[in-house]
Amino acid sequence: MNRHQPARAAVFSAGSWGTAVAKIMADAGSSVVVHARRSEIADAINTAHRNPNYHPDVELPASLTATTDAATALAGADFLVLSIPAQSLRENLARWAPHIGPDTVIVSLMKGIELGSGLRASQVVTEVTGIGAERVAVLSGPNLAGEIMAGQPAAATVVCPDEETARRVQRACHTPYFRPYTGTDVIGCELGGAVKNVIALAVGIASGMGLGDNAAAMLITRGLAETTRLATAMGAQPTTLAGLAGLGDLVATCSSPLSRNRTFGTHLGRGLSVEQATAATRQTTEGVKSAEAILALAHAHDVEMPITDLISALLHEKLTLDQATTALMQRPPKPEH
Numbered sequence: 420m421n422r423h424q425p426a427r428a429a430v431f432s433a434g435s436w437g438t439a440v441a442k443i444m445a446d447a448g449s450s451v452v453v454h455a456r457r458s459e460i461a462d463a464i465n466t467a468h469r470n471p472n473y474h475p476d477v478e479l480p481a482s483l484t485a486t487t488d489a490a491t492a493l494a495g496a497d498f499l500v501l502s503i504p505a506q507s508l509r510e511n512l513a514r515w516a517p518h519i520g521p522d523t524v525i526v527s528l529m530k531g532i533e534l535g536s537g538l539r540a541s542q543v544v545t546e547v548t549g550i551g552a553e554r555v556a557v558l559s560g561p562n563l564a565g566e567i568m569a570g571q572p573a574a575a576t577v578v579c580p581d582e583e584t585a586r587r588v589q590r591a592c593h594t595p596y597f598r599p600y601t602g603t604d605v606i607g608c609e610l611g612g613a614v615k616n617v618i619a620l621a622v623g624i625a626s627g628m629g630l631g632d633n634a635a636a637m638l639i640t641r642g643l644a645e646t647t648r649l650a651t652a653m654g655a656q657p658t659t660l661a662g663l664a665g666l667g668d669l670v671a672t673c674s675s676p677l678s679r680n681r682t683f684g685t686h687l688g689r690g691l692s693v694e695q696a697t698a699a700t701r702q703t704t705e706g707v708k709s710a711e712a713i714l715a716l717a718h719a720h721d722v723e724m725p726i727t728d729l730i731s732a733l734l735h736e737k738l739t740l741d742q743a744t745t746a747l748m749q750r751p752p753k754p755e756h
Contacts, residue, residue, distance in 0.1 A: 425448050425449055425450045425482075426444075426448070426449040426450070426497045426498065426591050427449065427450045427451075427452070427495050427496050427497050427498075428441070428444045428449045428450070428451045428452070428496060428497065428498040428499075428500055428591065429451075429452050429453075429454060429492040429493050429496040429498070429499050429500065430444070430451060430452070430453045430454065430500040430502065431453075431454040431489075431492070431499065431500065431501055431502065431503060431511075431515065432453070432454055432455060432456060432502060432503055433453050433454070433455040433456070433460050433461075433464070433470055433472070433473070433485065434473060434502060434503070434702075434703075435473040435474070435564045435565075435702065436502050436528055436562070436564045437453065437500070437502030437503075437528070438453070438470045438473050438474060438479075438564070438568075439474070439562070439564040439567045439568050440500055440502060440528060440558070440592070441453050441479075441483055441500070442477070442479055442480065442483065442567075442568065443567065443592055443594055443597050444498075444500070444591055444592060445479070445480040445482045445483040446480060446594045446596075446597075447590075447591055447592055447593055447594050447597075448591075449482070449497075449498075449591055450482050451480075451482060451483045451484070452483075452484050452485065452486060452491070452492045452496075453483065453484070453485040453486075453492070454485070454486060454487070454488075454489055454492040455485050455486070455487055456487065457487070458487050459471075460472060460485065461485035461486055461487050462485075464479060464483070464484065464485035465484055465485055468480075468481065468483075473564075474564070474565065474568045477568045477569070489514065489515045489518055490518045493515065493518040493519060493520065493523070494518075495520070496519075496520060496523050497522070497523065497524065497591075498523065498524050498525075498526055498588065498591060499515075499519060499523050499524070499525045499526065500525075500526045500528060501525065501526065501527050501528060501529060501540070501544070502528040502529065503529065504529075504531070504703045504705070504708070505529045505530070505531025505532065505533060505540055505543075505613075505705060505708065505709065506531065506533065506534060506708050508529060508533070508540060508543050508544075508547075509533065509543055509547055512543070512544065512547045512548065513547055516547060516548045519548060519550070522554075523554070524554050524555075524556060524584055524587065524588065525544055525548070525550060525554060525555045525556070526556045526557070526558055526577075526588055527540045527541055527544060527555065527556070527557045527558070527609075528558055528559075529612075529705075530559065530609075530612035530613050530615075530616060530705050530709075531613055531616070531705040531708060531709040531712075532613050532709045532712035532713050532716065533712060534708065534709075534711060534712045535712075537712055537715055537716050537719070539605075539606070539609040539610070539613070540557070540609060541555045541557055541605055541609060552579075552580050552581075552605075553579065553580055553581035553584060554581075554584060555579065556577055556578065556579040556584055556585055556588045557577070557578050557579070557605055557608050557609055557612075558575055558576070558577050558588065558592065558599070559575060559576055559578075559608045559609070559611065559612040559663075559664040559668060560573070560574055560575030560576050560663040560664055560667055560668055561573065561574070561575075561663060561667040561668050561670065561671030561672075562575055562668075562671070563671055563675055563677045563678065564677075565677050566677070567596070567597065570596045571596065572596055572597075572598070573596065573597055573598070574597070574598040574599065574600065574663055574667070575592070575597070575598075575599050575600070575663060575664075576599070576600050576601070576602055576608060576659075576662060576663045576664045577589050577592065577599045577600070577601050577602070578601070578602040578603055578604055578605050578608045578664070579603065579605065580603055580605065582601065582603060585601040585602065585603070586601055589601050600662075600663065602659065602662075602664075604655055604656045604659040606650060606653050606654050606655040607650050607655030607656055607659030607660055607664065607665065608659060608664040610646065610649060610650040610653065610655060611646060611650065611659065611660055611664045611665035611668060611669070612664060612668055613705070613709050613713060614642070614645070614646040614649065614650075614713055614724075614727065615642070615646065615665075615668050615669040615672050615673070616672065616680045616704070616705045616706030616709060617642075617680075617706045617709065617710045617713060617726070617727050617730050618638060618639065618642030618643075618646070618669060618672075618673060618726060618727075619669075619672040619673045619678055619680035619681045619684060619706060620680050620681070620683060620684035620687070620704075620706045620707070620710070620730050621638045621642065621684060621726050621729070621730055622635050622638050622639065622642075622673040622674075622681055622684060623673075623678075623680065623681040623682060623683060623684020623685040623686075623687070623688060624684040624685070624687050624688035624730075624733070624740065624743075625638060625684075625688060626681070626684070626685050626688060627684065627685040627686065627687060627688020627689040627690075628688040628689075628740060628744075629688075635673065635674075638673070638726060639669060639670065639673050641725075641726060642669065642673075642726050643660065643665065643666060643669055645717075645722070645723065645724040645725065645726060645727060646660060646665065646669070647660040647665070648722045648723070648724070649713070649716060649717055649720065649722045649724060650665075652720040652721075652722050653716070653720060679700055679702045679703075679704050680704055680705065680706040680707075682700055683696050683697075683700045683704045683706070683707060686699050686700065687733065687740075688740065693707070693734055693736070706730075707734060710727060710730050710731040710734055711731055711734075711735075713727055714727050714728060714731045725747060725750060726747070729743045729746060729747055730743075
């Protein structure tokens with residue numbers, strides 16, 4: 420990259436979080452191209468400087484443009500930012516891979532585990548593209564897109580096995596309202612982001628059932644415990660799970676009505692079926708898709724994850740809400756640590 424030229428970022432795609440990160444990077448000084456699936460979205464971003472589907476009231480920077488053509492978006496890109504559903508990553512990335520430049524850094528915003536393979540998003544990226552892990556970074560943290568689009572303060576963690584790559588992404592995302600930290604624990608960062616979605620489903624269910632703050636605090640705390648057990652069994656550092664990508668993301672996602680996973684869980688807790696809750700939420704809810712894959716990882720590493728286990732059973736309609744609550748509360752007592 421020419422030091423006198425702004426960095427160029429390609430953001431795939433124009434969803435809620437993708438649009439927010441595109442704005443962050445534009446505000447941080449990059450030239451940003453958003454890849455949109457639909458031409459009307461790309462046209463609206465280019466002409467009205469707004470995304471009509473997500474955050475329509477927020478004006479986007481002039482340095483942020485859009486296209487429906489993957490090759491155009493990726494031409495000369497220093498960064499490829501991926502913000503698509505985890506379960507569709509492999510298929511989509513295989514189509515885009517031929518257009519990725521030899522020096523492009525890939526930044527994953529995805530918080531899910533691939534069904535069947537049990538792979539984290541960064542692992543799918545390296546497998547599909549053949550790009551080394553030193554060029555794949557993960558950005559994660561307590562980042563509710565609506566608040567960030569409003570310019571409210573937020574922080575995140577950027578992790579990569581290569582510290583200089585993490586610092587490059589950090590510089591490309593640092594604005595007066597968005598503070599990124601760096602690290603190298605990719606496993607901890609990705610598992611924290613994936614499992615918190617399942618725990619948020621549980622907190623939402625409890626809320627929908629009319630249970631109180633004690634129940635929510637129990638689920639958040641014990642959810643963090645089972646997330647940490649799995650992550651450390653897979654090689655993560657415990658401190659990562661106590662940080663922004665672990666506890667921070669968990670608290671934001673479990674506590675806010677802006678969280679789609681918590682909202683989905685609330686619908687379930689009020690008696691809606693999975694299909695009805697999907698229709699009501701109208702956005703990708705990663706916890707619903709990833710619960711089964713996370714549970715498979717837990718079994719493979721001989722880790723107990725009772726909350727994840729019960730949520731998976733609920734999603735597959737193997738238990739009723741009352742049965743799941745009873746099963747959780749009647750687990751054998753044991754020391755906390």
